[in-house]
Amino acid sequence: MKLFCAVVVVLSxxxxxxAESLTAQTAGTQPSSYDxxxxxxxKPDLNGIWQVFSTAAWDIRAHNAQDGxxxxxxxxxxxxxxxxxxxxxxxxxxxxxxMTEDPVRKCFLPGVPRITYMPFPFRILQTxxxxxxxxxxxHTVRIIYTDGSSHPLPNDFWMGDSRGHWDGDTLVVDxxxxxxxxxxxxxxxxxxxxxxxxxxxxxxxxxxxxxEVMIEDExxxxxxxxxxxxxxxxxxxxLQVLDYDCVDFILQSLVTQEGxxx
Amino acid sequence: MRxxxxxxxxxxxxxxxxxxxxxAAGEGGQDESFEPPRTEWGDPDFQGRYLPGPGQxxxxxxxxxxxxxxxxxxxxxxxxxxxxAPDPDAPSRPRPVRITKPMVVDPADGxxxxxxxxxxxxxxxxxxxxxxxxxxxxxxxxxSALPRAHLPVGYNSYQVFQVxxxxxxxxxxxxxxxxxxxxxxxxxxPNIRLGMGDSRGHWEGNTLVxxxxxxxxxxxxxxxxxxxxxxxxSALTTGHGxxxxxxxxxxxxxxxxxxxxxxxxxxIEDPKVFTQAWTVDFVGLRRAPEDHMLFEYACxxxxxxxxxxxxxxxxxxxxxxxxx
Numbered sequence: 370m371k372l373f374c375a376v377v378v379v380l381s382x383x384x385x386x387x388a389e390s391l392t393a394q395t396a397g398t399q400p401s402s403y404d405x406x407x408x409x410x411x412k413p414d415l416n417g418i419w420q421v422f423s424t425a426a427w428d429i430r431a432h433n434a435q436d437g438x439x440x441x442x443x444x445x446x447x448x449x450x451x452x453x454x455x456x457x458x459x460x461x462x463x464x465x466x467x468m469t470e471d472p473v474r475k476c477f478l479p480g481v482p483r484i485t486y487m488p489f490p491f492r493i494l495q496t497x498x499x500x501x502x503x504x505x506x507x508h509t510v511r512i513i514y515t516d517g518s519s520h521p522l523p524n525d526f527w528m529g530d531s532r533g534h535w536d537g538d539t540l541v542v543d544x545x546x547x548x549x550x551x552x553x554x555x556x557x558x559x560x561x562x563x564x565x566x567x568x569x570x571x572x573x574x575x576x577x578x579x580x581e582v583m584i585e586d587e588x589x590x591x592x593x594x595x596x597x598x599x600x601x602x603x604x605x606x607x608l609q610v611l612d613y614d615c616v617d618f619i620l621q622s623l624v625t626q627e628g629x630x631x
Numbered sequence: 632m633r634x635x636x637x638x639x640x641x642x643x644x645x646x647x648x649x650x651x652x653x654x655a656a657g658e659g660g661q662d663e664s665f666e667p668p669r670t671e672w673g674d675p676d677f678q679g680r681y682l683p684g685p686g687q688x689x690x691x692x693x694x695x696x697x698x699x700x701x702x703x704x705x706x707x708x709x710x711x712x713x714x715x716a717p718d719p720d721a722p723s724r725p726r727p728v729r730i731t732k733p734m735v736v737d738p739a740d741g742x743x744x745x746x747x748x749x750x751x752x753x754x755x756x757x758x759x760x761x762x763x764x765x766x767x768x769x770x771x772x773x774x775s776a777l778p779r780a781h782l783p784v785g786y787n788s789y790q791v792f793q794v795x796x797x798x799x800x801x802x803x804x805x806x807x808x809x810x811x812x813x814x815x816x817x818x819x820x821p822n823i824r825l826g827m828g829d830s831r832g833h834w835e836g837n838t839l840v841x842x843x844x845x846x847x848x849x850x851x852x853x854x855x856x857x858x859x860x861x862x863x864x865s866a867l868t869t870g871h872g873x874x875x876x877x878x879x880x881x882x883x884x885x886x887x888x889x890x891x892x893x894x895x896x897x898x899i900e901d902p903k904v905f906t907q908a909w910t911v912d913f914v915g916l917r918r919a920p921e922d923h924m925l926f927e928y929a930c931x932x933x934x935x936x937x938x939x940x941x942x943x944x945x946x947x948x949x950x951x952x953x954x955x
Contacts, residue, residue, distance in 0.1 A: 617847075620763065
């Protein structure tokens with residue numbers, strides 16, 4: 370609860386700072402007409418610290434408020450996740466057990482795209498052949514290869530294997546090789562190890578990226594589905610990504626329980 | 632950002648001319664005359680993927696070399712060896728200790744200058760590695776801190792990125808990373824504590840000098856290789872059990888000494904724990920083969936069983952409240 374309040378205050382500050390450019394945000398799938406700063410190789414310059422301002426980390430679908438959780442309209446297009454029948458039941462079971470079974474509550478790596486809309490900032494580093502995203506939550510790192518390489522032999526990663534390319538001025542990131550251990554949010558929306566994620570990052574103003582993410586998993590869903598939300602640039606002077614090392618919180622609680630020195 | 636062919640010709644020529652110098656520099660020597668390639672904005676270009684340097688002891692033992700009692704195995708990490716066989720999937724480690732002189736070059740005796748109380752505390756820490764609170768922080772999946780993240784351990788592989796104003800190092804082990812700003816701004820507020828510290832860098836000639844403060848007080852600054860089980864802390868050459876306070880201050884110097892090698896030197900200062908500042912000096916980063924990529928090292932996710940066996944606590948039972 371304390372964390373939640375702090376995050377809302379910080380986010381409100383960030384949002385106010387860029388309010389004048391909110392109108393520049395485009396909707397729909399049209400390519401952005403915004404033409405901003407570019408890197409030396411001519412690509413839109415995504416470098417900087419970004420954060421999502423929504424309630425998607427709690428629930429990606431439309432939901433009413435609960436104690437400590439604000440209401441939200443959701444980020445799933447059409448608000449419909451096309452679960453196969455067995456998977457609908459599984460999600461309901463996950464929801465019932467969410468206080469103990471949510472992998473993020475165990476401080477496990479959150480997977481993609483959940484890491485994007487966790488209520489923490491992340492930093493994008495863009496070079497000619499890599500886009501590296503370093504997240505504040507659990508010092509998670511994604512190295513996205515934009516060097517034309519393809520996915521290596523199948524493997525089993527919490528954060529998947531990410532390969533990117535530029536579709537005009539949109540960074541398209543194709544991520545596969547996931548395990549089946551992560552959720553999409555704190556309500557137990559889930560996937561299998563067949564998950565395939567395609568993210569599209571399009572700069573629409575100096576302060577906004579249009580973030581669209583396509584989810585495909587033939588073991589769990591009847592068809593692909595899409596989420597969309599803006600990424601907001603954090604503009605506070607001297608801002609840097611700090612630490613949220615929840616492993617340390619877990620260790621501290623154990624030492625305290627044992628009557629140790631903490 | 633890639634070096635042009637003409638640059639490579641220059642490098643190869645330089646390498647040829649400098650060969651005798653390298654030979655003379657030998658162990659721990661540092662040749663600063665190598666001209667590294669440049670980024671398009673003119674900084675020395677350290678970008679690429681790297682493996683750690685060759686095996687080398689951290690410190691000189693205090694007394695006579697310690698020998699394990701008859702019939703016991705040696706060479707395994709004291710914390711792990713009781714419970715686990717070596718990981719068959721582990722990447723090949725740097726070759727067994729090849730360089731015999733200690734990484735500690737100052738003080739000249741190769742010993743870590745612990746204050747007497749800290750030496751005693753180190754002994755206690757190493758004798759009680761079955762307690763969660765004192766267990767090696769890396770075994771608990773806490774951040775490596777520095778200079779520990781650059782010591783020769785198999786999973787310590789690196790990728791260095793540069794953009795104007797920053798050098799960024801991504802560490803394979805436990806997916807750690809550091810942004811090193813080069814703009815001369817002061818350190819972050821002292822209330823802020825960071826597992827890898829707060830880094831501020833600048834170039835001195837071709838050497839990247841990084842000043843690091845704002846560490847936590849729950850990591851170890853050094854410790855690599857395998858402390859033999861049962862050895863007293865005074866006999867260790869691996870640096871395990873050396874701890875630091877929140878006052879830890881590390882100054883690192885990264886120098887490219889040839890196309891494929893970055894030399895590493897760090898001065899470690901903590902007036903609460905050490906009698907003086909001390910310096911380690913070794914080959915820090917060796918360019919990785921072309922096909923090397925950093926894999927995901929998910930440390931904490933699979934650590935519950937191991938920690939439970941070692942310390943008896945059930946880490947898998949704990950939930951945190953990062954989202955409601």
